[in-house]
Amino acid sequence: MSDAVIVMEHVYKKFRKGEIYNSLRDLVPALTGKMFRQQELNESDKREFWALQDLSFEVKAGECFGIIGHNGAGKSTALKILSRIMKPTKGRMTVNGRLSALIEVSAGFHQDLTGRENIFLNGTILGMNKREIQSKLDQIIDFSGIGDFIDTPVKRYSSGMFARLGFAVAAHVDPDVLIVDEVLIVGDSAFQQKCIERMREVLRGGAAVLFVSHNLKVVAEFCDQCLLLEKGRTVKLGKPQEVISTYLQKPSQRQPGDVNSSPISISSVMVRDEAGESMRFQPGQKAWIDVELLASAPCRKVSITLYMLDEKFTHVFDTSTERLGHDTADLEPGDVYSCTFELQLNLAEGTFYPSVVLYRYDIQTVFDRWEPAATIYVSSEGGVRGIAHCFPQLSRQEIRHASQVAPVRTQ
C-alpha cells in the first residue's frame, strides 16, 4: 500500500445540459411520450457533456497539490468529487483520512442562531465532535475577531464578520486532507495571509493540501505537484513551473454554451494602443484595456479588478474600479457593463499577462476570472532589466583620481 491520501483513478463525470424533468407533472407525460418515440432518447444523449474525463492523480501525505485551469475547466467538479458531494460517473476516488474543505466555509450557518451556537453547528458539520469544539472554542472566537458579538445572532453580523467566523471554524478542523479553494484568496489581504498561514501549518503537520487557485505565485511557491485542466481533460500534470507556463500560453476564452452558473461573466477583454488592438508595446507607452461584462441574473455591488502577472507569476500591478474611486455596479439580467482601464506601461522588457476578476468585496465572492485575459509583449529599450521601467538616464559621468578631495555632493 502506498502512502497516498487521495487517489483518483480514471475519474469521469457527466452532466446533462438543458431540461431535466423536475416535476411529476412534466415527468408523467414525458414517460408516456417516450414509449412511442424512441429516437427522442438519443436526442437527449447529445445534450450530455463530460465535465471531467479520465482524471487520474495521487496526492501523498505532506504534499501540496495544485489544480489550475480556466473557468469551466472542471476544477469545481473535481473538488465536488473529492469532497464526495458528487459521485463520479466512471472511475474511482479514494480519500484516506479526515477531509476538510476551506470552501464555502459559512454554508452551515443558520441566521437565527448566535455566533457561538453556529460554531458548534458548523464545527460538527465539518466533522469535529463536541469536545473538540469545546476545547478550541476560545481559539476560534479569538481567531475570528468577533469578540463580544459572539452571542449575537449571526443575521446581525456584517458579511465580513460572517465570512471570518466561518473561516475561523473551518481553519480549526485538524484534517488529514485540506482542500482550499481560491475563493478565499481574494480581496482582504489579511484574510489571504491567514489562509496561507493555515495551509503552511497543515502541511507542516504532515497532512496533504489540495489547492485550487488562480494565484499562480502561491501555486508555484507551495505546490509539489500541479495539474492543469482544460474542458475536463488533463492537459499537464507535473512540476508547478512547467504546468503554469503551459497554462499562461493560452488566454482565457469561453466557448458559447459552456457551463457557467455565475450570475455575471466577462464577455470580452481587449488590449489596445492609440491605433487599435495590439499586443506589442514600448516601455512607457499608453495602453487601454476594455472589459465587457454580461449579467444573466441580478447582481449587486460588482467591482472589477485588473492585475498583471509577469512570467514568474508575480503580481506586477493590481488595481480595481473600487480602488480607483468608482462606485460598484448594480446589474440587472441582460445588462452589459463595460469599462476601460487606461494604463501607462512603465514596464521593462518581457511578457505580461493582464487578468480580470469580477468580484463583490463584502461577501468575498468571485463571479468570474480571466487569467490571463490577454498577453502583452513589451519590447526592450534603453538597457533596462527587471520588471519595471524607471526610464533611467545617465546625467553625469566623470573620472577623478582617489587622492583628490571629494567634491560636495549636490542634488
Next chain:
Amino acid sequence: MKEELKELFKYRGLLYMITYRDVKVRYKQSIMGLLWAVLMPVLIVLSGVVVRYGYAMAAHAPLQSADIAAVAVKSLPWAFLVSSIRFSSLSLISNRELVTKIYFPKEIFPIAAMLASFFDLVVASGALVIFLLLLHIGWSPYLAWAPVLLLTLVLLVSGIGLIVSAASLYFRDVKFIVEVVLTFGIFFTPVFYDAGMFGDKKKWLLLNPISPILDGFGASIARHESPDLPWFVYSVVCALLTLVGGYIFFKHMEPGFAESI
C-alpha cells in the same frame, strides 16, 4: 447498507446538532415555539370534540369523557405525523447550501426533522397529561403499550420522511401532493372516530397502517384496553418495510442530490 448505517452512526453528533438547531430555531421565540407544539394538537382536539358531539347528537347518546379523551390521545400522534412528514419533505430543499457543499449522510435531514417534531410531541404530551387528569382518565397497565405504539409510529414516519424528502428534491410538486394527502388523510384515519364504529368494514380503514397505531393509542390510554393485536402486527410489518425500503430508496437517490437540487 451496513457501511451506510455505520457511517450514520459515526455522524450521530451531527444528527443531534441539526435536530438541536431545528428545535432551537423553532423555540427561539419561546411563545411561538410553545404555540407551535401545542396549538396544532389543540385545534385537532377541538375539531374532534365538535365531530364527536355531532355523532352523539345523531345517536341520541351522551358524549362520554372517554370519547373525548380518545380523540385527544390520538390527536397528538397525528399532529406529530403531519408535522414530521411536512418538515421532512422540505428538509433537503431548505438545506440546499449544505446538500450541495459539504459531505455527510444526508438522511440526517429528514431524520432530524422527525426528531424535532418528536420534541414537539413530548412538549404537547405534558399538556395532554393534564388534560387527561382533568377528564379523570386514570392509570392502567395498558399504558405500557404507548411506548411500543410510539416506536412503531416513529419507524413508519421516518420511512415516509426518507421517501418524501428525496422525492421532493427531484420533483418539485411532491411537496404539494404531500400537503394534500396530509390535509385529507385525517378522514381516512381514525382520529376523530374509532375504527370500531365501522363494524365489518373496519378492516378497510385499518389497511392504512397508521390506523391500527392510532386506534391502539385510543384503546390503551383512554379506554384501558389492549390494542387489536393482529392489526398492530400488520402495522409493525408495514413500518419496518417502509423504513427499510425508504432508506434503500434514499441511499440510492443520494448521490444525485447535489446536482439535481
